[in-house]
Amino acid sequence: SDVVWAIRKYQPDIIINRFDHNSAGETHGHHTSSAILSHRAFDLAGRRDVYPEQLQWVAPWQPERLYFNTSWWFYGSQEAFDQADKSNMLSMDVGVYYPVLGKSNTEIAAESRSMHKCQGMGNTLSRGTQLEYLEVLKGPKPTDPHDPFAGINTTWTRLAGGAPIGERIAKIDREFRYEKPGASVPALLDVCRMIEQLPDGHWKQVKLAEVKEVIGACLALYLEAVADDYSATPGQSVQLSLEAINRSGVEVSLRSVEYLPAGQDSLLELPLANNASLTWKQTVTIPSDAHYTSPYWLNQPWELGMYTVPDQTLRGLPETPRLLRVRFHLTVAGQPLSLDRDVVYKRTDPVEGETYRPFEVLPPVFVNLEEKVYVYANAAPKPVRVVVKAGRAKAEGTVRLKTPPGWRVEPDSIAFSLALKGQEQVLSFELYPPLEQSEGEIHALAQLPEGAYGQELVLIEYDHIPTQSVLRRSQARAVKLDLHKAGNRVAYIMGAGDEIPASLEQIGYEVSVLSEREINLANLKKYDAVILGVRAYNTVDQLKFAQPELFQYVEEGGTMIVQYNTTWRMQFPADQIAPYPLQLSRDRVTVEDAPVSFLLPGHEVLNHPNKIGPEDFQGWVQERGLYFPDQWDEAHFQAVLSCHDPGETPKDGGLLVAQYGKGYYIYTGYSWFRQLPAGVPGAFRLFTNLISIGKTERP
Template identity: 45%
Template sequence: MKHKSLFFFIFLLNLLDSLAQVTSRYSASNVLQQLERLNTLGSALYIAAHPDDENTQLIAYLANGRHYRTGYLAATRGDGGQNLIGTEIREKLGVIRTQELLAARRTDKGEQYFSRANDFGYSKHPDETFTIWDKDKVLADFVWVIRQFKPDVLITRFSLQPGITHGHHTASAILAMEAFRAAGDPNRYPEQLEFVDVWQPKRIFWNTSSWFFRNSGTTFNPEEYLRVDVGEYNSALGYSYTEISALSRSMHKSQGFGNSGSRGSEFEYFKQWGGDVVSNDLFEGIDTSWDRVKGAEVVKKFLNQALQDYDPREPESILNKLIGARSALLALPDQYWKEVKLMELEQLLLDITGTYLALNAENSSYTPGDSIKVSFEAISRSDVNWELEALRFSSSNERFLNEMSMERNDKLQFNYELVIPENMNYTNPYWLEEEASEGMYGVSDQKLRGLPQNLPAITGYVTLTLGDQVIEVPVPVNYRRTDPVKGEVVTPLIIQPKAMVNLKAKSLIFSHSAPKAVEVVVIAGKEELSGQLSLEVPQGWKVTPEFIDVNLEQKNEEKIVEFLLTPPSGESIGEIYPVIKVEGESYSREKVVIDYDHIPQQNLFQSSSSKVVKLDIKKTNAQIGYVMGAGDEVPEALEGIGYDVTLLDKDDVVADRLNSFDAVLIGVRAFNTLPWLAFKNTELFEFVKQGGNVIVQYNTSHRLVTQDVAPYALTLSRDRVTVENSEVKFLAPKHSVLNYPNKITSEDMDGWVQERGLYFPNKWSEEFIPILGMNDPGEEETKGSLLVAKYGKGYYCYTGLSFFRELPAGVPGAYKLLVNMISLGDNQTNP
């Protein structure tokens, strides 16, 4: 079987990911689900563009109700979206959203796949999307996943019609349709055939709904489509599939997609795009029993008997029947369903015997070349006595012999010491290891493409025997600790550099020629670290001292080291890079820890750098109050150019207390995330009325805590400008916001990243003055990106401009414009 090792690689990843949640696996209802799935040989692959695009109620229904192998292929990892739970954006947000998808799949029992496409931000048309994505490479990834997964049925979330939704959405449907035709053609992407065979899905559907027909002039008629009731109740699980769906969808926390479960019939509708025509069911005419596998009659007989005889009070009573099925499976020629069901069956053998296997590292992190102590725990909580024969590790060729019987409920424990190979990769997400473009991640290794995440750093393979049955069980080496509040916390083993160098500021703005301190956080990846730290700077910039000796005694100890950086006399933009030399080797990666309760802790080790900008910027002396919303890095950016910024909470937002500030800024999506702004908004308005200055950054119109986000009428919309270099017109060129204290010119609109802005108001009271006009190519001009109104003695600004992206990226013009907004009221010539 050509793809046997590759298939094991993929299946192993899904299996090891699920081991983080072991508690439900042994339940009687889950065993019943596994038995029914063993008797079902069908598969479906759902395809869309982003995390949270997938139809979780359909996935839950197909995986748990119909027992099909069900996957979701997301074209992107959602890097270009917004973050409702923290400050992470771009690649870091993509890591969060990847893990949220995996958490969703653990909930609804689907499997997860990706292409190499990079979510570059909102796109209004698939043609634009394909100018940034490498269409042929993304199509190759779609074909690759189809050839591995071998779905009977493909299902897309979005239609082929452009212009009614996100360009990425339509692009994913176009690619799905093309992949449906290409996957079975040996002349398409023949380089893949070293690892996989061609595969032709039976049919492809569009999973439609009335949503796609809104504002289209066409009425959605359910009678025209094949329909499936996904609202059924699963008595074994105690949930309807729509309730499971809500639990799954609620994993997309960074997108604010928490959902409440529903009960009762819920219909999904499908339009067939290709394949043999059906009228009643997605799998109509497809044999999803063991009859589709030649010579599998004995397998079918044993599994039917096991399902019929299953007693939840004595699950091990069906052991002999499952062993009979496994023996018959092993006798079959290698092919796809043999491999799928063999791995499912072996997992079930462990589950019905209550067999628990764990490998725990003594510490959470190590460096290549380190010795690592690993404890092994094994227990069988039934009368089935497995023989524990041997253990080997993926990191070495050494095989440890145990040869012990696992008696009922008798825990076995062993300790091992391994050496981590010097050439072991760091546990950085594999798609972030190579140079990326705006539209594509670089992944040279064909076998990695499509995978949701890295394999564990080290995996143990435990050999168990029972009579003539020999099973090798993969077990990841993890780190386990007991948290006094959360209880047991399991985190993936970390392989990290010997030294890491984090720059505290991701951008440094110099408005004069005086030097600034550059703080570098040196993190020891090993004990007794000694190294020499230096800072690489652009031509024309000066750094002192030339190097700094650093000594750290403990692993993971941190030390802040300061350099003085002097800019050139003229304007300049560049990058600085910290490098530490340890034992003759240079290290220049930072360590970023992403830690949220709903996903496993993630560690990123990427090249460390910061943008440095010398520009002619003037600012007034201002004390700034900042109300943090969903989370952004604007306060740090403002402090970086010399402002005093105070973070405010609910009790601080009182007009009289706010009078100590020259300006109060409201962080992104604050009116979506802070319930108290529903009544504290009037305090902000009163502060403005008394002569203050309030600047409100973007919110979405969905789930506002109040419609009164401004002292005058203001209606938010979904208007946005996604082309970051689109032309900007000055609608009020004499307004001080474009003139004081900095003269804003067209050059200040250069160099913006990802987008101009989003969720602009499209209706406003006449008191507001629109400042900027802009539009994406081929669209009408929008004028709501920056609105300024005089209210009483003060000024109120509402802006959808993406300062939360531009300031951390060190965009000079964004700094100048925001400084001018903060300075409103200081110049008495303001309109």
Template identity: 40%
Template sequence: MKCRLSILCLLSLAPFFSYAQQAELNAAEIRQGLAGLNVTGSVLYIAAHPDDENTRLLAYLAKERKVRTGYLSLTRGDGGQNLIGTEQGELLGLIRTQELLAARRTDGAEQFFTRANDFGFSKNSAESFKIWNKDQILSDVVWVIRKFQPDIIITRFPEDARAGHGHHAASAILAREAFTAAADPKRFPEQLKQVKIWQAKRIVWNTFNFGSTNTTADDQLKIDVGVFNPLLGKGYGEIAAESRSNHKSQGFGSAKQRGSAIEFFSPVGGQTAKTDLFDGINLNLDRNKGTEKAQQLLNEINAEYDPADPSKSINALLRLREEVKNLPFKHRQLDELILACAGIWIEATVPEPSYAITDSIPVTINAISRVRKYFPVRISLEELNPDHIQELIPDRMVSQHIKIAARQFGLTQPYWLEKKHPIGSYIIDSLANLSLPEAPAPHAGVFRVLFGNQYIEVTRPLVYKHTDPVKGELYQPLVIAPPVTATLADHSFVFTNNQSKTITVQLKNFKALAKGILQPHVPAGWKVSPEKVDFNLQRKLEEQNVEFVVTPGGEIEEGQFSLSLQVDGRSYQKGLKVIGYDHIPVQTLFPEAEARVERVDLKFAGKKIGYIAGAGDLIPESLTQIGYQVTRLNEKQIISGDLSGYDAIITGVRLYNINEQIKLMQPKLMDYVKNGGVLLVQYNVNSPLQLADIGPYPFQLSRDRVTEEDAKVNFLNPDHPVLNFPNQITVRDFDGWIQERGLYFATGIDQHYATVLQMNDTGEAASNGSLLVTGYGKGKFVYTSLAFFRELPAGVPGAYRLFVNLISKNTVH
């Protein structure tokens, strides 16, 4: 037999590949995969957010039942809270996308999304559909069903209030409607140019018992998914915990469960299953005509498989491949198993982590075959030019060098963030992108691994490979960037009154010898100096800070500060944002080089602030921007230090949930207030809390919230100092808030506290628990569930005015 590998320059044909290098399957995993070739069938699980999925059930379906398994998350989790950093909104969604992909690599399922944007907590499905545009998101769900063609659809949630979240209920409604619509040629007919109509056999609800809600019942369909897989050396409760623990930004590290675990299912539509999810569905190869010989071959392959030498199965697998080439089959899985049995490794690396879009990228292709030496196979590596054929001797790496123009790939960034979008959904022009959880990675072309007269096409992403002295060998996604980026430190700037502000722009070049002009743009009537800047960056990745003095003027109160770059006769308007955490690949994107600017009538009383970090917010940066001196305090400084020099101390969001040291810090913080200080505690969730008494007097935390960002706000005590000093607060100060008013409002409030504000969502009872203020000793204590952690970074003027009042030493006694 002869096997060779060729590189074909078919750059436009390569499919999506994640950042990770190819998986090297061990002998047990190959055995698991060979058994899976005997199974047909597919299941699509549908819910609303990352971390909604039942990872134990997904792992069981993918690895035990060996059916093709997918998870459709309507959103990317953009509206959640971040427990590992300060990223919010789209940036948090980017992190959670990568966490989902890591979870799927663990449990064996595939990942899909719609274009729906997670705009934050929603109390009912009607509100969700109002913001999402129900018909558009329904079309996305239909597209995924028609593309994936599941035999069974499973929802995580019911369609009513038991779902606990409007997005959850909406996901169940969309799944049920899409179950029918996907089979109707009159629904979304434009899709039928690329896919066919599809009718799943049934749709069921995976009922649950958690919190105070139990939706399971003994008469429901039940399956034990806690079984042990000896090939993998784990039970599905263990695999599920490993999968779920990838959701680190949500604090979902999970304990491994071992032993029996029952999942319950309730019918929603289609044929009812009585004893098994797959009742009435043939999961064997004979589901398709003409598979008798393939089945016989597969039986022989599985019977004769030698885990000590998987390469012995290659000949039979090639015969099977030829037999099923025109049949519905797991072709991709079969090809991966052949490559694994042959010990084929191919990678395409670049010497630097980033290149400008105008560059030519040098690429090194490494390939090796690690079949046993006695195995009669020759592998060669060649380009289209036959003079460059290189034979691969078993266990001997060969390399080849080519160059690829970066421009053909475009900028590397998330496809759903390429265009500005409304609150409800991302702008996605291509249906094909909806099949991809992330943008296609730049690649070196389509490789062909030839086995006699058969070949397997393989693509590999271009990656930067390097060795860290602590972490070892690391792979990083290749970044293709504009020649020069212009990055602003914040995405909003608040100008107090008509005072000028210096805005710093960081230039960074991704090519050597970058010369050009940087020009700022401000709202009409505002002034900026200088009006343009010439730059000359000599070294690649050189950075240069440029300062512009911006002065508000005229009648315009708000607008955009934007930047344009002229480089080599071309115009660019991109900044740079890099997100780096150890548990996900480095994420690089190029947002528009612009920021919101807002003129605010703002008065101050006190300027020196201490800040105690919680789960992560941008309050310190926001306060520094308007002139406060902010010191980040650690536990030692609070427990052993002198706090009397601070005009106010602020705790970060969820501090009382996540920091065990708060038990030791709390007495010192209360003494600080008693002696005349101001302590402002931002929101915490009601469970778990490190200590019960957050304030000097009792109150509890509920799950109540006001999600309508334009909900009417009533002043219960208009004369209260926090509404009058140093800024006069009016109802206009609650205009322009984003995502929500507040969350986890206080309840059971002691009479010592003044409840200053009252608000509610449409049709709900009014709540007084968003803002509590009390005097304690000589000082002031404030607990607020208002979403300042969202409003200040967004540059909401009234939120700044109220927050300044809350941290000012106004009289509360």
């Protein structure tokens, strides 16, 4: 329904799938799913009997064509693609250069991909001709083999009464003067009036909004509303600093300003002289029932892979619409024009200069639990610290913890007093686990005179995107384990970054995260086990020099545990990451509850010091594992476990154990980096067995 909604809302003439709907299991599941959903929704979006509840906001819409942006990757090699039948394909040169921008499509695309920073997807810019191929999946094949829109009317004549508008816009384009854009404003105002006379419909609303913004740009009109702080709470007053400036020779006046959503209106009737800044201040009040500025899809409890969004109009939006807006009512060359601007916050950074962040509506207090998981290996209590942060000045109240049955917390509540907005206070409770194995959720709740608040604040703050506040229910997992372990001191070589060291410390291990200089034999001998973090061989340059010493550490009796790596951007040949032949693959098991088979049920890692059973693979999150080896030296490596996604072949390479000299080398693609921070009991028990291999149990 969400894909049908998107098609009906945006009314595309063509749809291009980036992935193949017939390649299930060959790409990431969500990639293939997007293509499957698009392929199905194409035939449904135009039918009134499909999701009729949507029709109060949108109309049925049937796109003309569905394409698949295929490439050599889907054929296995460039040679195979060169020989493929392309009679049902279009080819397009996407390396087109834009003189106005001074860049080509491919350069812009690489810059965009380099913004995908969380996955290290930075790209080198490329230039020149680059052909992309579109395979026709549905709809008639275009007559022009290089134009995906061929035969589709994309001009103004597609709308009743639209032909004169198209002619007028074409004339504006021909006569546009870059050095004097304001000269086009009178004609653009005529276009605005003509669009307003069209029958109501999708394109009328879209084009009217676009033309109004074009008029504002041609006027070099600067309209801004800046709050005196980056956030406020419902019912709170906010002072706005407003500015309006017309940097053109066109006659413009500011008739009035409307402050939304309250609807306050300031009648001004002030001329905006050329390049003369008009500034003023206005105090507005946030409605007491205002919704918080947080991702709308996180407002309701969600299920695995599916969010609950009751408001249909929000679905598909990239972010939550801003609550506080200002509508500037102008008169331009005698014609009314209204433009909306979101309220923002800005400050002067001593290095970056003028910086902006969106204005947000947030709770008066936040309660953040310092840890997301509290894991107990014995009955001793642990401190649970709650960071209370004020979302406004003068926030006073108490905090208490809600615990699962059988767990006990002391004290029952703790008072806090925060005089200043942004001030924090750390409150410490003692949490006592039950004697038996148990798991559940703990929640922090702050009680203020006006109500209870149980949200934590997560601030997303990076240079390349706007600062965003995410509100989530303040909760953490509490896990009491039936756990035994051998060995105590662990060295951890961090790779791409994970939280396993902190997870191991929670169950009593002494963990040292080694710097690159500390990866040497003399230092490694101090530890019972050395663990390499996820993608360590992809990210740690020093490993290509330290590998012989790591192997010598194992040979002399140490345990080396290597988590998943990829062959992409490997720091040295992938066939050298293990002391015996081992080949990495792209094999993965994405179903987190996929059945796990014990290939060697009597193996030490399944029996000592914790007896591992099927129940230890319950409650796993997101996936079983990824990038499993698909070939290994069977004379030395023992494959201990096997699992697979539905319809797939067994994947036996997720846990490989080899004795090397007096010690053990273990390669494991199972997703410990997800399971341990999530507090999955069975994952802790099995990972502890890996560390304990060849050692005597300690109390």
